[in-house]
Each structure stands twice: as C-alpha cells, then as structure tokens.
Amino acid sequence: MSPPAPPFPEPVEARHEKGARRLVLTWDDGHVSPFPLDYLRSWCPCATCQGHAPEAKYLDLENQELVHIDGVGNYALALNWADGHNTGIYSFRLLRHLCPCDACGGEKR
Ligand SMILES: [Zn+2]
Ligand SMILES: [Zn+2]
Numbered sequence: 001m002s003p004p005a006p007p008f009p010e011p012v013e014a015r016h017e018k019g020a021r022r023l024v025l026t027w028d029d030g031h032v033s034p035f036p037l038d039y040l041r042s043w044c045p046c047a048t049c050q051g052h053a054p055e056a057k058y059l060d061l062e063n064q065e066l067v068h069i070d071g072v073g074n075y076a077l078a079l080n081w082a083d084g085h086n087t088g089i090y091s092f093r094l095l096r097h098l099c100p101c102d103a104c105g106g107e108k109r
Contacts, residue, residue: 008092008093008096009027009028009029009031009092009096010027010028010074010092011025011026011027011028011077011092011095012026012027012028013025013026014069014077016066016069021036021037021038021065022034022035022036022037023035023037023040023066023069023079025095027096031096031099031101031103032101033095033096033098033099033100033101033104034100034101035095035098035099035100036100036107037064037065037066038061038062038063038064039098039100039107040064040066040079040090040098041059041061041064041066041079041081041085041088042058042059042060042061042064043056043058043059043094043098043108044059044079044085044088045088045089045090045091045094046087046088046089047087048085048087049088058108058109064081064082064083065081065082066079066080066081066082067080067081067082068080072089075091075092075093076089076090076091076092077089077090077092077095078090
C-alpha cells in the first residue's frame with residue numbers, strides 16, 4: 001500500500017475565458033488562479049515539451065489556443081490545444097504551484 005497523499009487543494013471549477021485568453025481555476029480552499037493561456041502552455045509538463053532536463057523549463061510560446069479540458073482521475077487536468085498538442089497532464093499540485101496571482105508571487109518564469 002502506498003501512503004496517503006497529502007491533502008493538496010483541488011480545483012472545483014475550470015473556466016475558459018476565450019475573450020481574455022485565460023483559464024481561471026477556482027480551488028476548494030477559495031483561491032482563484034487566472035492562467036494566461038500562453039503562460040500555461042509554456043509550462044507544459046509533457047516529455048515532448050520538457051525532454052529529459054532535470055529542471056522544468058519555460059517554453060515562452062505565444063498565440064496558444066485552448067480547445068478542450070479533460071479531467072484525469074482526480075489529480076490532474078489534460079489540456080488540449082488548437083495545434084493538436086494534448087499530452088500535457090497538469091497535476092493539481094503543479095497548477096497550484098504555477099498560480100500567477102499576486103498573492104502567489106506572480107508568474108513563474
Ligand atoms: Zn507538451
Ligand atoms: Zn495564487
């Protein structure tokens with residue numbers, strides 16, 4: 001048996017604001033994370049984007065469009081992008097870590 005996971009916050013709502021080009025997550029602790037789409041895509045955690053570098057790198061992509069969001073189990077979101085890229089599995093823990101709001105210290109680059 002694996003040990004129980006720590007109680008990380010989980011998103012209760014994911015809202016794609018097409019006009020503002022951002023994905024807004026609302027968390028079960030009341031926190032709100034407004035992710036610009038380019039910012040989110042630039043942190044894609046998949047092996048294609050990240051290779052085997054020991055540290056995650058910021059890709060600095062532009063003009064990224066989100067077409068669909070899937071839940072993955074109860075621990076992550078899979079983001080489907082307009083260019084067909086869909087292998088990025090963003091764990092809730094990663095998403096919360098990347099939160100770009102002022103209270104979380106702004107965007108991580
Ligand atoms: Zn990727
Ligand atoms: Zn935040």
